[in-house]
Amino acid sequence: MVVSAASVAADPRQRARELDRDDPLSFTRGEFVIPSKSQIASTHLPDPVSPAVVTGDDPNDSSKCIYLCGNSLGLQPKRTRTRIEQFLATWATQGVQGHFKPLKGSPLPTWVNADERAAELVAPIVGASKSEVAVMQTLTTNIHLLMSAFYRPDVNGKFKIILESKAFPSDHFAVETQLRHHGLDPATSMVTISSKTSSDNVLTTEEILSVIEEHASTTALLLLPGIQYYTGQLFDIPTITAFAHKHGIFVIWDLAHAVGNVPLSLHDWDVDAAVWCSYKYLNSGPGCIGGLFVHSRNSTVTRLITDEKPEEGYVNRLAGWWGNDKATRFIMANKFHPVSGAAGFQISNPSVLDITSLCASLEVFHAAGGVAKLREKSILLTGFLEELLDSMSEEDKALFRIITPRDPKQRGAQLSLMLKPGLLETVMRELEARGIVVDERKPDVIRVAPAPLYNTFEDCVDFVEGLAAALAVSRK
Numbered sequence: 001m002v003v004s005a006a007s008v009a010a011d012p013r014q015r016a017r018e019l020d021r022d023d024p025l026s027f028t029r030g031e032f033v034i035p036s037k038s039q040i041a042s043t044h045l046p047d048p049v050s051p052a053v054v055t056g057d058d059p060n061d062s063s064k065c066i067y068l069c070g071n072s073l074g075l076q077p078k079r080t081r082t083r084i085e086q087f088l089a090t091w092a093t094q095g096v097q098g099h100f101k102p103l104k105g106s107p108l109p110t111w112v113n114a115d116e117r118a119a120e121l122v123a124p125i126v127g128a129s130k131s132e133v134a135v136m137q138t139l140t141t142n143i144h145l146l147m148s149a150f151y152r153p154d155v156n157g158k159f160k161i162i163l164e165s166k167a168f169p170s171d172h173f174a175v176e177t178q179l180r181h182h183g184l185d186p187a188t189s190m191v192t193i194s195s196k197t198s199s200d201n202v203l204t205t206e207e208i209l210s211v212i213e214e215h216a217s218t219t220a221l222l223l224l225p226g227i228q229y230y231t232g233q234l235f236d237i238p239t240i241t242a243f244a245h246k247h248g249i250f251v252i253w254d255l256a257h258a259v260g261n262v263p264l265s266l267h268d269w270d271v272d273a274a275v276w277c278s279y280k281y282l283n284s285g286p287g288c289i290g291g292l293f294v295h296s297r298n299s300t301v302t303r304l305i306t307d308e309k310p311e312e313g314y315v316n317r318l319a320g321w322w323g324n325d326k327a328t329r330f331i332m333a334n335k336f337h338p339v340s341g342a343a344g345f346q347i348s349n350p351s352v353l354d355i356t357s358l359c360a361s362l363e364v365f366h367a368a369g370g371v372a373k374l375r376e377k378s379i380l381l382t383g384f385l386e387e388l389l390d391s392m393s394e395e396d397k398a399l400f401r402i403i404t405p406r407d408p409k410q411r412g413a414q415l416s417l418m419l420k421p422g423l424l425e426t427v428m429r430e431l432e433a434r435g436i437v438v439d440e441r442k443p444d445v446i447r448v449a450p451a452p453l454y455n456t457f458e459d460c461v462d463f464v465e466g467l468a469a470a471l472a473v474s475r476k
Contacts, residue, residue, distance in 0.1 A: 012388055012464075016457035019384065025377050025452060031364045032056075032283075032454040033076045037435030040065045054081060065435040066462045070451035071229075071257060071414050072439045074283030079360040083108065087356045114355045115322075115346070118291075121362035125282075125371055126255070126274070127265035128293050131341035135278075135291045135358065136322075136350055139256055142275040142292045143174045143223070145345060149317035150250050150273065150298070151221050153182050153189070158220040158248070162211060165192035166201045168229050171254055175223060191215050200403040200418065203228075205236045209243050216247035224251075226258030226274075230441055232404035232414035232449075234262060238269040245270065256280065259291075261378070261412040263371045266293050273298065281413070281451060283361040289354035294342040301344065305337040314338055320347030364453065377452040378413045385415060385450055385460040392464065396471050399423060403445070414449040416441075423474045430470035436463055 020026060036058035039046070052058040055078070067075060086108055090098045099111045109117040118135035126133060136142065153159035159182075161175050176186045193211045195201045212222065222244045227234050237253060244251045253274040258264060260281030266274055274293040278284035303313025305328060317338075321329060323346040325339045338344025368374055389402060400417045419427060421444055428440050439447040450460055 012391070013458065013461050016384070016461045019380070019457040023377065023457075025368055025373065026456075028364060028368050028452075029454045029456065031077055031079065031367070033078055034064045034067060034454065035075075037063045037065050040432075040435055040437060054078075063435065065437055066459050066466070067437045068448045068450055068455065068459065068463055069437045069439050070283070070453075070455075071232075071261075071280055071447055071449035073279055073286055074281060074361070074451065075454055076285070077283055077361045077364050079363055080285070080357050083356050083360040084353065087353060108356065111352045114352045114359075115343070115350050118289075118355045118359055118362070119343070121359055121366065122282075122291060125260060125264070125362070125365060126276075126291075126293055127263070127269075128267045129296065131343070132267060132296055132299070133291060133293050134342040134346055135289055135355060136346045137292075137348075138287070138290045139254070139275050139277040140170045140174055142290050143171065143252065143254070144178065145318055145347070146252055146273045146275065146292060146294070147174070147178050147221070149315050149345065150252070151178060151182075153179075153184060153220055155184070158218055159184060160189050160191050160215055160219040161221045161223060162191045162193065162215060162219055162249075163223045164201070164203065164225070164228070165194040166228070166230055167192075167223075167225065168254070168256070171223060171225070191219065200231055202231050202233050202403065202405060203235075205239055208235070208240055212240075212244055212247060212249065216249065219247070219249050222249050222251045224253060226253050226255040226264070227261065227412045227414075229257050230416060230445065230447075232257075232411050232416050232447065234258070234405075234410050234412055237264075237271065241269055241271055245272075257414070258412065260365065260371065263375050267295065271295060278358050278361075281453075282358065283364075283453070284354070284358035288357055289351060292342060292345065294345060296341065299341050299344060301338055301340040305335070310337050314340075314344065317345055318347070322346040322349050368453065374452045378450075379408045381450045381452055381455060381457060381460065382411070382413055382415060383408060384457050385448065385463070388460055388464040389415070389417075389467075392468060395475075396468055399471050399474070413451055414447055416445050416447050419444045419446065423471075426474040427467070427470040430473050431463075431466050434466040434469065436466045438463070 033056040035056055038058055046053050102110055115135050119133045120130050123130045123133050175190055179186045179189045195203050241251050251272045255274050255276040259276040272295055277290050279286055279288045301314045303310045319336045323338045323344045325337050400419045402415055403418045404411050404415045424444055
């Protein structure tokens with residue numbers, strides 16, 4: 001598929017339909033429950049087992065909503081209901097036996113192995129071996145857990161933490177409280193990166209490297225997002241990681257907006273550690289379970305539990321029983337000895353309900369052929385949206401600007417639009433009235449994310465037409 005600017009300008013809807021017709025991944029849209037416009041507008045809880053809820057086909061409104069908000073919460077895969085019902089049936093009929101008893105005909109792992117199955121499915125999405133990933137806890141909790149293991153400040157040497165000035169607030173909170181936990185003052189121990197050239201704080205790689213170099217002798221840890229949540233900018237993970245390592249700095253990447261969005265090669269990029277949530281592009285459901293990556297060189301266990309002082313054979317970390325070696329986990333001895341790999345950083349028995357929901361979506365990624373194929377479509381889809389926005393009237397374009405990098409290699413499936421001050425409330429209200437769902441970031445930004453698993457090129461046309469109508473109202 002090739003998107004032609006000329007054909008977009010001539011007849012955007014016809015061109016979108018041609019692109020959708022020729023899309024080899026168009027079948028994945030049918031894997032998701034896409035709400036109708038009337039459902040999105042409704043203020044009543046529907047019957048959860050009605051066909052309209054299960055399939056998204058509302059008999060009173062056949063028009064699907066335009067859902068471009070997968071960067072905040074992904075849509076529900078149709079498989080999710082099936083897998084959760086299978087989980088509930090196992091619980092109902094087996095009780096505690098569900099932990100260890102495999103059932104013939106069930107696609108689900110035993111509960112004690114559910115986290116391993118999830119790790120197996122998510123590993124190729126982040127470019128890691130199964131042993132380097134763990135599906136566990138939530139994103140910010142996992143940041144704290146990794147920092148507890150790998151942030152070792154030396155007040156006489158390397159003690160600072162570097163992050164970007166506009167990082168997601170939770171990352172700021174994690175860094176600030178970790179510093180205070182170690183008796184350090186964030187005012188002197190936290191370094192924030194700001195752009196000297198961009199009013200939107202779109203950071204160049206050179207700006208990031210310059211700050212790292214400036215503070216290298218006193219910095220212990222670098223925490224950055226793979227994709228910046230506000231601007232949608234994709235950072236150069238391998239280059240930044242290698243430069244930080246050159247200066248002896250441990251690197252943690254927050255991949256909340258990158259996982260399932262862009263191809264990742266965490267092991268080959270020599271990333272130290274990373275965290276992510278699963279409810280955005282991974283479509284696991286609101287607040288669902290998170291995950292982490294720990295490079296194999298940082299998670300080895302060199303001693304056996306039978307050795308003298310086995311606690312010296314691994315990186316110390318905050319521990320819980322689910323991180324204990326599975327061979328001894330259920331012996332119930334008060335002697336922690338982690339399983340080798342990222343799984344040794346687990347704390348509690350993970351929510352099997354969460355994992356079941358996540359794995360249902362990961363099955364769809366597998367059916368699609370992986371993130372690399374989705375990325376090919378995503379570049380076309382987001383580029384098509386960009387062309388449509390650029391072809392709007394001069395009167396409309398005077399009311400917003402795209403703050404996401406124009407280079408497809410420097411962004412994921414998101415364009416952030418900065419509106420003129422005072423327009424956000426009106427624009428969001430008018431978009432919602434037209435059944436268009438996007439994300440707002442006050443005071444003036446809307447984030448538009450065409451997800452390649454379920455969005456179409458025609459969705460982009462519908463959004464731009466709705467935006468034009470909303471801007472027309474805002475001018476009145």
